[in-house]
Amino acid sequence: MDAPGTASTGPLDRLKVINWAQMQAGQEWIRSRGLSVQQAFVLDYLADHPGAIQRDIAEATRTTPANVSGVLRGLEARGLVERRFEDGDVRSKRVFATDAGIDLISGHEEAMRAVDESILAPLTVQERATLQALLDKITAVLPGLGES
Template identity: 70%
Template sequence: MDQSKDLPASPLESLRVINWAQVQAAQEWIHVRGLSLQQAFVLSHLAANPGAIQRDIARATRTTAANVSGVLRGLEARQLVERRFEGGDERSKRVFATDAGIALVAGRDEAMAAADESILAPLTESERTTFQVLLDKITAGLSNPGDS
C-alpha cells in the first residue's frame, strides 16, 4: 500500500495535523470533566483571575457578555462559580471560581504539556531545537492570536 497518500501534502498541513492532535487532547480533558469548551475557558480564566467582572471575562474568552452570562449560569448551577456584589452595590458583581471549580480545572497545564510531549516524542532533543528555531523564524513576522 502506498503510504504517501496518508501523509500531509505540505509543512503547513503537517502543522494542522499537530494542532488537531492538541485540540483533541484538550477536548478530551474538558469532556472528562463534564464541561463545554466555553465553560472550561471561563472557569480557567476565573481560577487565574478571581473577582473578574463579566465584561472582562467576555473580552478574555473572546465572546459576548450575553454568552458569558449563560455560561456563568450553567457553572453556578453546578456550584463551580459564584457571583458576589462588591461593596453592597448590586450593579457591580464580581465572579469567583469556587474551590470545586478550581479543583475541576487544576492540572490543565500539566495535561496539555503531556499531550505536547507525546506529539514531540518522535524527535530527538537536537531535532526539537531545530524545529523550534524554524518555527520561531516562521512566526517572527506573524501576529499572535492572543494579542488584542
C-alpha cells in the same frame, strides 16, 4: 471528524495535523470533566482573575455578556463559580471560581504538556531544537504572533 491534512504532504499541512491532535486532546480533557470549552475557559480565566466582572469575562472570551451570563449560570448551578455583590452594591457583581471549580480545571496545563511530549516523542533532543529554531524563525515574521 478526520484529522485535517492527512492526505497532504506539505509542512504546513503537517502542522495542521499536529494542531488538530493538540486540540482534540485538550477538548477530550475538558469533556472528561463535564465542561464545555467555553466553561473551561471561563473557569481558567476566573482562576487567574478572581473577582472579574461579566464584561471583562465577555471581552476575554470574545463573546457577549448575555452568553457569558448563561455560561456563569450553568457553572454557578454546579457550584463551580459564585457571584458576589461588591461593597453591597446590587448592581455590581464580581465573579469568583470556587475551590471546586479550580480543582476541576487544575492539571490542564500538565495534561497538555504530556500531549505535546507524546507528539514530539519521535524526535531526538537535537531534532526538537532544530524544529524549535525553525518555528521561531517563521513565527518571528508573522504579525502579532512573533512575540511569545
